[in-house]
Amino acid sequence: MNELQLLKETRKTDQPVPTETLDRGLAQLMSAIEKGTPRASIPQRWLFSRRSLLTIAATAALIIGPVAVNIALPEAPTGASAEAAEFLGNAAVATINTADPLVGEGQYLKTDIKALYGNSLALPDGEQATWLATQDSQLYIPADRSEEWVWNREEEVPVTFFSEAAREAAEEVTASSSPFGQVVRAAGGAFYGSGQLFLDQPLHEAMRDAPRDPQELLSLIYTKTEGQGWSPEHHALTTIADFLRTGAVPADLRSALYHATALIEGVEIVEKGATIDGRSGTAIGIQTPDGGGRQDIIIDVETGMMIGERSTVLKPTPQYPAGTVTSWTAIETSVVNAAP
Known part of the structure; x- marks a missing residue:
């Protein structure tokens, strides 16, 4: 596999990673390449967890996962702001009163997923080429969720460039990489031979x-x-967002997740009337400990359904200006009679 194909197969991030971390990861990757690392050892891009950095330096791509922060768990969290806690309580009630789609035998729960991700490419001169790309997909979940799930993944489309060098880099990546659109099938949603997990359990x-x-x-x-x-709090909200993004979480568990979110210290309402993919709701979010970024969940006020999530850079980074929404996902569910 060449470095551009490896880049195409990796996930994205919206948070800066220290230079020393990149250097260490690059050295490890180059060592693996020299030893003939097989493709199976390279992490796949997962449907519900997409926080990793893609970087190329000279002739190699670097895969970096979320930066681990060894912070003690909160012993007695004070919880979300009063306004956010009240809203989440109301959303928990609304989502219980909103009937889940009824999926009959032979039918599928279809989740339309529209997403935008950030890409960062280290150029040979040391500069960062950064752009945003969209990728749509459709997830088909059978009535018996232990049976075969189907995931139709469409091609990525670069849409926003932060420099002319970024535009050129995005065009080169697109032209040099093999087509990425594909239909993936797996029992219980265990795509690519490794099950999608929530709290160490298959979904x-x-x-x-x-x-x-x-x-x-x-x-x-x-x-x-x-x-x-x-941080424990930021990652807890990210974990909840990843789970809700499947569009398949039953009403009673959605309600519990909203009540649990109200117990997370630092969660607050960040925007009323937040719009994502043409749909509006209330955004609740939490900042990173350094105040450099924020994770949001956007909830429909009337139904209590999560309609999307987003990540925003609050302080300027080498990759993004302050205020840039570096990733978002919008979801919408329906019941269909067939899958691809």
Whole structure:
């Protein structure tokens, strides 16, 4: 595999990564390349977790996952702001009163996923070429969620460039990479031979078994994600957003997740009337500990359904100006009679 194909197969990020981390990861990757690392050892781009950095230096691509921060878990979190807690409580009630789509035998729950991701490419002169690209996909989940799921992944389309060098780099990546659109099938959603997990369980099992008690659910999230992400609180909200983004979380668990979110310290309402892909809702979010970025979930006020999520850079970075929405995902569900 050449470096451009490797770039195409990796996920994105919206947060800066220290130079020393990049250098260390690049050295490890180059060593692996020299030893003939097989393709199977390269991380796949996952449907529900997409926080990693893609970088090329000279002739190699670097894969970096979320920056692990070893921060002690909060012993007695004060919870979200009063306004956010009230809104999340109302959303929890609304989502219980909103009937889940009824999927009959032979039918599928279809989740239309429209997404935008950030790409950062290290050029030979040391400059960063950064652009945003969209990618649409459709996830088909059978009535029996242990059976075969189908995921139709469309091609990425570069749409926003932060320099002329970034435009040229994006065009080169697109032209040099093999087509990425594909239909993937897997029992229980275990795409690419490794199951999509929530709290260490396959998704269809987690939807059934995850605690419905909000405090128990949040404690489990903190325990299972300890040491990951920017902080326990930020990563907890990111984990919840990743799970809700499937569009398949049942109403009682959605309600518990909203109540659990209200227990996360630092969560607040960041925008009323937030619009994503033409649909409006209220955005609740949490900042990274350094105030450099924010993760949001956008919830429909009337139905309590999550309609999307987004990540925003609040302070300028070498890749993005302050205020840039570096990624977003919009979801919409329906019931269909067939899958590709």
